[in-house]
Amino acid sequence: MEPCGRMGQDVNKLEAEPEPVVSISATRSPGFVSLPVRDAEVGDITIRRALPQAICQLVGAWCFLDHFGPHEIGAGPGLRVGPHPHTGLQTVTWLFDGEVLHRDSLGSIRLIRPGQLNLMTAGQGIAHSEETPEKHSSHLHGLQFWIALPETDRHISPAFDHFAELPGFAAEGLHITVIVGEAASYRSPARVYSPLVGLELRAQQSGQRRIALNPAFEHGLLVVAGKLSADGRRLENSDLHYFGAGRTHIELYNQSPFCAFLFGGKPFGEEILLWWNFVARDSDEMRIAIDDWKSHSARFGEVRGYDGDRLVAPALKGDLHAPSR
Numbered sequence: 421m422e423p424c425g426r427m428g429q430d431v432n433k434l435e436a437e438p439e440p441v442v443s444i445s446a447t448r449s450p451g452f453v454s455l456p457v458r459d460a461e462v463g464d465i466t467i468r469r470a471l472p473q474a475i476c477q478l479v480g481a482w483c484f485l486d487h488f489g490p491h492e493i494g495a496g497p498g499l500r501v502g503p504h505p506h507t508g509l510q511t512v513t514w515l516f517d518g519e520v521l522h523r524d525s526l527g528s529i530r531l532i533r534p535g536q537l538n539l540m541t542a543g544q545g546i547a548h549s550e551e552t553p554e555k556h557s558s559h560l561h562g563l564q565f566w567i568a569l570p571e572t573d574r575h576i577s578p579a580f581d582h583f584a585e586l587p588g589f590a591a592e593g594l595h596i597t598v599i600v601g602e603a604a605s606y607r608s609p610a611r612v613y614s615p616l617v618g619l620e621l622r623a624q625q626s627g628q629r630r631i632a633l634n635p636a637f638e639h640g641l642l643v644v645a646g647k648l649s650a651d652g653r654r655l656e657n658s659d660l661h662y663f664g665a666g667r668t669h670i671e672l673y674n675q676s677p678f679c680a681f682l683f684g685g686k687p688f689g690e691e692i693l694l695w696w697n698f699v700a701r702d703s704d705e706m707r708i709a710i711d712d713w714k715s716h717s718a719r720f721g722e723v724r725g726y727d728g729d730r731l732v733a734p735a736l737k738g739d740l741h742a743p744s745r
């Protein structure tokens with residue numbers, strides 16, 4: 421099968437010393453490929469970065485995926501990511517264990533717990549911080565995704581939404597939570613700007629399950645806990661599993677309890693640049709965003725109440741180019 425994209429360079433650090441990353445939209449190729457996830461540092465925590473990948477930059481508009489934990493943080497500080505800006509994307513935070521406190525330049529302050537969704541729409545620009553709250557449980561485990569905004573919506577005003585409950589249903593012996601998009605007749609209240617789906621799948625009992633897919637979508641599957649097979653092949657928890665568009669279903673099999681995250685979308689069809697915390701279309705936009713952050717522009721505003729420094733934008737050397745296909 422064809423890989424779903426190519427990239428120029430790698431990004432290993434989210435908030436410090438990032439390298440330029442060039443994203444190109446995915447091709448439509450039915451099939452199933454397992455891509456190793458690499459380690460990266462966020463604050464003092466080592467996380468696993470599942471997207472972007474060397475040969476798979478985007479899954480629909482999902483352009484970035486960090487899987488953090490399970491970490492034993494005890495009474496320690498846990499996650500501490502100081503104020504930093506975003507443009508051109510939405511962040512999706514989903515926890516399996518623990519708590520994260522979000523603050524942003526709109527004045528939002530929101531604690532998120534497992535089963536809840538924090539959705540931040542950066543649009544033209546926003547700043548936020550993320551931290552383990554002072555009073556916290558001893559574990560931290562969750563996901564953070566970025567969703568690229570399409571050309572038509574990428575300059576919209578920023579917004580922050582918290583959803584304390586999301587629709588869920590039982591099917592095929594699974595419990596399915598609809599975090600983004602829809603499944604069966606259940607629809608997430610979260611507003612996204614391109615056709616997407618994001619589902620948490622859980623099962624307590626062993627079994628064979630047939631998961632219906634939208635064939636217009638490409639999909640990614642991350643096994644969060646337990647062991648799972650798809651189409652008769654073991655899915656390593658250390659990999660991101662990519663299913664090209666054109667599939668009507670996945671056959672899943674588990675012998676023990678598992679939790680997985682299935683996400684997908686219509687192939688994005690726009691070339692994007694992803695660099696530091698920005699999604700943009702050219703180097704000039706990146707430079708303007710960096711300058712606006714450095715100059716404390718009203719575009720990003722200020723995050724109040726975080727006990728620590730704001731993150732420093734790295735220098736952008738040269739131009740970012742999307743590689744030719």
Ligand code: MN
Binds near residue numbers: 506
């Ligand atoms: Mn962020």
